[in-house]
Every structure is written in C-alpha cells, then in structure tokens.
Amino acid sequence: xxxxxxxxxxxxxxxxxxxxxxxxIVTRFPPEPNGYLHLGHVKSICLNFGIAEEFxxxxxxxxxxxxxxxxxxxxxxxxxxxxxWLGFEWTGDALHASHxxxxxxxxxxQLIEQGDAYVDLQTPEEIKLNRGSFNEAGTPSPQxxxxxxxxxxxxxxxxxxxxxxxxxxxxxxxxxxxxxMNMRDPVIYRVMHQSHHQTGDKWCIYPMYDFAHPLSxxxxxxxxxxxxxxxxxxxxxxxxxxxxxxFELPPHQYEFSRLNVDHTLTSKxxxxxxxxxxxxxxxxxxxxxxxxxxRRRGYTPEGLRDFCDRVGVTKADGVVDMRLLxxxxxxxxxxxxxxxxxxxxxxxxxxxxxxxxxxxWESLKADNVEARWEExxxxxxxxxxxxxxxxxxxxxxxxxxxxxxxxxxxxxxPPAGYKRLSPEKPEIRLRNTYVLxxxxxxxxxxxxxxxxxxxxDPSTLGNNPEGRKVKGVIHWVSASxxxxxxxxxxxxxxxxxxxxxxxxxxxxxNPNSLTELNAVVEPSLADAPAGTRFQFEREGYFISDSExxxxxxxxxxxxxxxxxxxxx
Ligand code: ATP
Ligand code: MG
Ligand code: MG
Numbered sequence: 136x137x138x139x140x141x142x143x144x145x146x147x148x149x150x151x152x153x154x155x156x157x158x159x160i161v162t163r164f165p166p167e168p169n170g171y172l173h174l175g176h177v178k179s180i181c182l183n184f185g186i187a188e189e190f191x192x193x194x195x196x197x198x199x200x201x202x203x204x205x206x207x208x209x210x211x212x213x214x215x216x217x218x219x220w221l222g223f224e225w226t227g228d229a230l231h232a233s234h235x236x237x238x239x240x241x242x243x244x245q246l247i248e249q250g251d252a253y254v255d256l257q258t259p260e261e262i263k264l265n266r267g268s269f270n271e272a273g274t275p276s277p278q279x280x281x282x283x284x285x286x287x288x289x290x291x292x293x294x295x296x297x298x299x300x301x302x303x304x305x306x307x308x309x310x311x312x313x314x315x316m317n318m319r320d321p322v323i324y325r326v327m328h329q330s331h332h333q334t335g336d337k338w339c340i341y342p343m344y345d346f347a348h349p350l351s352x353x354x355x356x357x358x359x360x361x362x363x364x365x366x367x368x369x370x371x372x373x374x375x376x377x378x379x380x381x382f383e384l385p386p387h388q389y390e391f392s393r394l395n396v397d398h399t400l401t402s403k404x405x406x407x408x409x410x411x412x413x414x415x416x417x418x419x420x421x422x423x424x425x426x427x428x429x430r431r432r433g434y435t436p437e438g439l440r441d442f443c444d445r446v447g448v449t450k451a452d453g454v455v456d457m458r459l460l461x462x463x464x465x466x467x468x469x470x471x472x473x474x475x476x477x478x479x480x481x482x483x484x485x486x487x488x489x490x491x492x493x494x495x496w497e498s499l500k501a502d503n504v505e506a507r508w509e510e511x512x513x514x515x516x517x518x519x520x521x522x523x524x525x526x527x528x529x530x531x532x533x534x535x536x537x538x539x540x541x542x543x544x545x546x547x548x549p550p551a552g553y554k555r556l557s558p559e560k561p562e563i564r565l566r567n568t569y570v571l572x573x574x575x576x577x578x579x580x581x582x583x584x585x586x587x588x589x590x591x592d593p594s595t596l597g598n599n600p601e602g603r604k605v606k607g608v609i610h611w612v613s614a615s616x617x618x619x620x621x622x623x624x625x626x627x628x629x630x631x632x633x634x635x636x637x638x639x640x641x642x643x644x645n646p647n648s649l650t651e652l653n654a655v656v657e658p659s660l661a662d663a664p665a666g667t668r669f670q671f672e673r674e675g676y677f678i679s680d681s682e683x684x685x686x687x688x689x690x691x692x693x694x695x696x697x698x699x700x701x702x703x
Contacts, residue, residue, distance in 0.1 A: 142391075147389065163352065164197070168200055172425060172427075173424050174396060181221070201341050220426065235350070238354065246307065246323075247283060254304070262322070266320075301326065349372075353382045395455065397633065473522055475521075479622055481655050482584065482585075483539060493534075499598075500598075505529075555607055570605050574589055624649075629643045667679045
C-alpha cells in the first residue's frame with residue numbers, strides 16, 4: 136500500500152523475507168509485569184505487533200516474569216487489557232518466561248556440563264569488585280575453575296535451597312577481560328527465596344533476565360527480537376547463550392531508540408512512585424502517561440498508533456514534543472465525536488422577555504430550525520445535529536428562561552480586541568438559538584459580575600437580525616434543564632521538560648496539573664454512558680469518566696484542546 140512503513144527494521148524484515156530466511160516472521164512483546172504499561176511501551180507494541188500484522192507473521196505476548204518480587208497479577212491483567220485496547224491481538228495464549236523454568240534450568244545444567252558456567256560463592260560485593268573496570272581486567276573467582284561435578288553439585292544445592300539469598304550464583308564462563316562488562320562472566324541464576332505468582336514455591340532460584348530473555352526468544356522461534364538501544368551491548372551475550380545452547384534457527388536482536396516525550400516519564404519504577412505516594416489517583420489517573428491513564432483521559436487507540444507512525448523507528452535518540460501526541464489525538468477525534476455545549480464557569484443569564492419572545496417561535500423561526508415547545512416545563516427544545524456529519528444523529532437542546540453562559544464571555548471592561556459581550560457590545564448570537572442582548576449586569580460586593588439580565592430578539596431564531604450585524608457566537612446551557620457536572624481540566628503532570636533528570640520527582644511536578652470545575656452541561660452530554668467522547672463547543676474535547684461518570688452526577692475529563700498552533 137502507499138502508506139507502507141519504511142524504517143530500518145522493516146527493511147531488514149523485508150530482506151529476510153526475500154531471502155526466505157525464515158518460514159514465518161515471529162516477533163514478541165516482552166513486558167515485565169512489574170507495573171502498568173506506558174507511552175514508551177506503546178511504541179514497542181506498535182512495532183512488534185505492527186510488523187507481525189504487516190508481514191503475515193506472529194507476535195507473542197510474553198511476560199518476562201523472572202523477578203517475582205516486583206510482579207503481580209494485577210499488572211499481568213492490565214497488560215493484556217492495554218494491548219487489546221490498542222487494537223492488537225497476540226498469537227495463541229499469552230506466554231510466560233516462568234513457564235520455561237524447567238527448560239531454562241536444564242539449559243543451565245547443559246552450560247555447566249559444557250564447561251560454560253560455574254557456581255560462584257563470592258559475596259555480591261566481591262563479585263562486583265572483582266569484575267574490574269573498563270581499563271582493567273577482572274579477577275577470576277576462586278570457583279571459576281571448579282570441576283563440572285562440583286558445579287553441578289553446587290547448582291543442585293542452590294536449587295534445593297541449601298544457600299541463602301546472595302550466597303551463590305551461577306555465572307556464564309566467558310571472559311573476565313572482555314571490554315564489554317556484560318561478557319565478564321555474567322550472573323545467569325540467583326538464589327531468591329521468594330514465591331512466584333506463576334510457579335508458587337517450586338523454585339528458590341530464578342534465572343536472570345539476560346539468560347531467560349534470549350533463550351525464551353529462541354524457544355518460541357522468535358525471528359526478530361526488537362528491543363531498545365540500551366540492550367545493544369547485551370547482544371553479544373544474547374548471541375553467546377543462543378550459540379552455546381544451540382538452535383537451528385537463532386533469533387536476532389535489533390535495537391531501536393526509546394521513545395522519550397517531553398514533560399513526561401516513561402519508567403514504570405518512577406510512575407509507581409507517583410501511585411504509591413498518592414501523588415496521582417492511581418495507575419489510571421488521567422494525567423498518567425500509562426496506557427490506562429491515557430485511556431481514561433480519552434486518548435484514542437487510533438491517535439496513539441498514528442503518533443507512533445509519525446515518530447517512526449530509528450536508532451537516533453531524541454525527545455518528542457508532547458504536542459505531536461496531542462495533535463494525533465485531536466486529529467482522531469475531529470470527525471468522530473459528537474458536539475455538545477458545556478459551560479465550564481457558569482454565569483447566570485435571565486431572559487426578561489422569554490415568554491413573549493418564545494410564544495412566537497413557530498411563526499418566526501427559519502425553515503431550517505426544528506424545535507418543539509414543552510408547555511409544562513416552559514422549555515423550547517431545539518433539535519440539532521450532533522456533528523456536521525448528520526449521520527451521527529440529532530440531539531435535543533432545552534432553551535429556557537434562565538441560562539448559563541461562561542463567565543469569560545462577559546467583561547465589564549473588555550481588553551482590546553475582545554469579541555464577546557460587554558456593556559459596549561451587548562448583543563451576541565447564542566449558538567443554535569436566538570440573538571441575545573444584555574440589558575443589565577448585577578455585581579457582588581467585590582465587583583464581580585454574578586448575573587446578567589437580557590432579552591432575546593424573537594425574529595432571530597435561525598434568522599439574521601434585521602438592520603444590524605451581530606458579531607460572535609457563544610455557547611450556553613439551560614439553567615433549569617442543564618445538568619451540573621464536574622469537569623476536570625489538565626495540564627502537564629510535570630512542569631519540568633525532562634522530569635527523568637530531576638532526582639526528586641516531587642520537584643518536577645506541576646502543581647496545576649488538575650483543575651476541577653463545577654460546570655453545567657446540556658442533557659445529551661449527561662445522558663451519555665461513561666467513556667463517551669465529545670467536543671464541547673468552543674472548549675475542547677472531553678470524555679465522560681469511565682469510573683465516576685453517571686447521568687445524575689456527570690464527570691468529564693478534558694482530552695485535548697480544540698486547536699493548537701503546533702504543526703507536525
Ligand atoms: P521500565 O523502565 O519502564 O520498567 P522496561 O523496558 O523495563 O521499562 P519492560 O516491561 O521490560 O519495561 O518493557 C517491555 C518492552 O517495552 C521492552 O522490549 C522494552 O524495550 C520496551 N520499552 C520500554 N520502554 C520503552 C520506551 N520508552 N520506548 C520504546 N520501547 C520501550
Ligand atoms: Mg525490562
Ligand atoms: Mg524496568
């Protein structure tokens with residue numbers, strides 16, 4: 136197709152397909168279930184699942200669950216939900232590195248038998264110290280040249296719980312002088328008396344990520360193992376282990392640059408700190424750059440995928456402007472969200488000629504106005520399309536004697552260029568209904584405007600006013616038929632452009648990241664089920680909150696502003 140993606144990894148995949156190197160392309164997304172997935176993972180998900188989709192291959196979802204201390208079922212469940220929400224489906228069942236523990240153990244024994252691994256009884260401090268430095272070769276462990284039999288015995292003792300945590304490790308026997316520190320006899324198994332969410336108390340030794348990962352890839356027949364650049368110097372170990380164990384069709388690791396976005400964090404550990412310290416309301420707080428948070432915020436899977444396409448896949452490290460993400464989200468909303476009116480900072484308006492003016496609505500309305508008078512409730516119900524695309528249906532908007540407009544739409548002393556209401560410019564069009572003229576403003580003791588009195592021009596229901604031009608259109612909501620709603624506005628969670636560089640995360644926070652407003656919304660907005668996205672006219676895109684919204688007590692989260700000067 137003409138929007139075929141062309142990054143360096145897809146080039147490699149295409150070449151491998153051309154060379155018939157593999158019967159099928161197989162990728163994997165390998166999260167550790169120690170937190171919720173975040174924006175960085177979205178990039179990896181789009182890449183791994185995207186390649187499988189585009190090239191008729193498979194993509195596995197594999198939990199890299201080799202560190203039971205930090206892992207839990209809630210994280211496992213959230214990861215599945217998040218991947219599916221993004222619009223991807225893994226091949227077969229979700230997999231676990233922990234399901235390979237028997238096989239991984241057997242391969243560790245094989246390495247020992249081949250003379251490629253040994254049990255080291257040094258303390259963790261000694262191991263670290265004796266690893267040497269970049270300029271200086273390491274010092275071999277006293278156990279490095281132990282016999283195969285002794286190593287087998289020690290390893291078996293490790294497995295049987297005869298060592299306390301930290302008293303013994305299995306190390307690959309590679310090269311204590313390798314300039315790549317990852318090759319200086321890396322630890323591949325450790326003692327950890329800790330039960331595991333999948334294997335219970337069966338094991339008290341656990342494989343290290345660097346051991347489990349390549350061998351799990353090989354076991355599953357992964358062809359292209361895609362990871363971020365910081366694993367580039369783990370690749371020699373990846374290849375070494377796969378070669379020592381021996382596979383017919385070894386997987387290959389390719390590295391791409393991490394996704395970094397300004398004013399945000401992509402580290403589960405730091406995001407977890409925000410949750411644990413109640414700095415945010417949970418992993419799915421709409422300010423969080425987690426998939427769960429972005430979903431609750433109202434971001435769309437289409438927008439996130441479009442964002443990843445725009446960012447692309449390269450080896451160049453960089454920081455992406457958050458406004459690019461917002462641009463993609465906004466674009467995905469433009470043609471898909473119903474419109475509605477919500478007044479975020481309500482100012483009461485009483486229409487003093489309401490009854491007389493509205494009594495003539497039927498004879499004076501324009502042909503294209505559809506309305507219905509409800510006598511009991513003294514309400515004129517206006518039918519309006521939910522969107523310029525009329526296929527999205529209509530909504531009924533109640534127009535009544537008392538309304539709310541936004542406080543920002545009336546100024547006693549307006550700034551230069553102000554286009555809305557003021558004593559000098561008392562007339563304006565109320566969106567979807569009449570032209571309104573303010574006749575009086577009421578102020579409180581502090582001088583704040585607390586109410587307007589106004590009239591409507593009966594001849595202007597869908598018609599231009601006669602003999603004058605009225606500039607400007609504002610939104611409004613009926614005071615008696617509108618529904619009080621909580622509207623949550625957001626700013627960046629971090630005021631610091633690079634919060635990861637700030638050692639104390641508290642110092643990077645934006646104190647104004649959340650503002651809760653007591654707003655009023657038209658009934659069609661309140662009536663929507665939780666999780667419905669809207670364009671609030673003149674205000675932006677909003678979603679009814681998936682947890683807290685109800686028709687009686689509506690709660691909306693701001694998704695993005697209506698527009699931004701930023702252009703990608
Ligand atoms: P964290 O540091 O947040 O814990 P991680 O890399 O340890 O992230 P994993 O669960 O191991 O998290 O990640 C699963 C996959 O997602 C890995 O292949 C990893 O490379 C990828 N990934 C994680 N963060 C990013 C990022 N910022 N950009 C691109 N890919 C990422
Ligand atoms: Mg990881
Ligand atoms: Mg991590």
